[in-house]
Amino acid sequence: MMRSIAYLGPVGTYAETAAIHWARLLREFTGQTADLCPYPSITQVLQATAQQAACFSVVPVENSIEGSVTTTLDTLWNMAELQIHYALVLPISHALISQAESIEDIQIIYSHPQAIAQCQIWIEKRLPNVTLIPTRSTTEALQHLSANAPVGAIASRRAATLYNMPTLAHPINDHPDNCTRFWILSRDVSPGGSYTSLAFSVPANVPGALVRPLQTCAQRGINLSRIESRPTKRSLGDYLFFLDLEGNVSDPKLQEALEEMQSITETLKIFGSYDILTITSEI
Numbered sequence: 001m002m003r004s005i006a007y008l009g010p011v012g013t014y015a016e017t018a019a020i021h022w023a024r025l026l027r028e029f030t031g032q033t034a035d036l037c038p039y040p041s042i043t044q045v046l047q048a049t050a051q052q053a054a055c056f057s058v059v060p061v062e063n064s065i066e067g068s069v070t071t072t073l074d075t076l077w078n079m080a081e082l083q084i085h086y087a088l089v090l091p092i093s094h095a096l097i098s099q100a101e102s103i104e105d106i107q108i109i110y111s112h113p114q115a116i117a118q119c120q121i122w123i124e125k126r127l128p129n130v131t132l133i134p135t136r137s138t139t140e141a142l143q144h145l146s147a148n149a150p151v152g153a154i155a156s157r158r159a160a161t162l163y164n165m166p167t168l169a170h171p172i173n174d175h176p177d178n179c180t181r182f183w184i185l186s187r188d189v190s191p192g193g194s195y196t197s198l199a200f201s202v203p204a205n206v207p208g209a210l211v212r213p214l215q216t217c218a219q220r221g222i223n224l225s226r227i228e229s230r231p232t233k234r235s236l237g238d239y240l241f242f243l244d245l246e247g248n249v250s251d252p253k254l255q256e257a258l259e260e261m262q263s264i265t266e267t268l269k270i271f272g273s274y275d276i277l278t279i280t281s282e283i
C-alpha cells in the first residue's frame, strides 16, 4: 500500500531530508513505500495527518543551538490525535546562498527564523547591518533571490543545488555540531521504545504544582531527559510543561507514574513511546 508523508516544504528543506530518511526506514522496517507531500507550514503538516490526508507528519521539534521549535509543541498540544513513532536526529549545516557577487554586497537575508538564529554570530560578524526577513521554511527563502537584487538566503547546500543557486559561504552555523531532532507522527498507536513524551497543564499556579508531577517519576527512578515550558495562552504566568522521559509506556514503573500524574495534573497528554535514530548518512 502506498502511504504519504507530510513535511514542511517546498522541496529542499531540512524537513524534506528527514522525510526522505523516514521513507527509506519505513521501506526497510515494513516493506511499505511512501510518497512525500510538502505543506507550507508546520501547522498544516500536523493537520494533514490529524485530518487523514497523510499517514505520517515529519516535524522539527528541537535544535541543539536554538532549542525548541515552539510551533510544533503548541500545535501538538491542541491536537489529541497524534502519536510519535520515531525521532530522527539530523546534522544541520547552513549555507549563505545568493546571486550577489560577494558576501559584502548582501543587504537582505531571508530564511526560517530557526535557521537565522542558528547563524546569529556569523551574521553579526560578516553582515552586521543586514536586514533579516523570516520565511516559513529555508527553501521558501530561495524564492526571493534574484540576480538584480542584493539579497541572500540561508538554506542547505542541497537546496542550493536543487534550485541551481550559488553558495557564497558554507558552513555558516555558529556551532559545527548543529543538529535538529524531528518527530515522525501518525494517528496509529506509537510502536513503543526507549523514550516517552508527554505534556501537562497544572490545576493552579501554586507551590508544588510542577514538582508533584515530576516527583511521580523521580520517586520511581525514571530519568527525565528534557523539560520545556510553554505559555498556556490563558493568562500571563500560566504554563504547560512538555517532558521527555527515559522508558516505555508499557513499563510498570512508568505506568504507575503516569497514573499518579494523571490524578494531579489538569490535562495530561501522552504522545507515546518511541526510539531515537541518529542519521549520519547523506541522501
Ligand SMILES: O=C(O)C(=O)C[C@]1(C(=O)O)C=C[C@@H](O)C=C1
Residues within 6 Å of the ligand: 008, 012, 013, 014, 015, 016, 060, 063, 069, 092, 112, 114, 115, 136, 137, 138, 139, 180
Ligand atoms: O526550513 C526548513 O528547512 C526546515 O526544515 C525547518 C527547520 C526548523 O524549523 O527547525 C528545520 C531544521 C533547521 O533547524 C532549520 C529549520
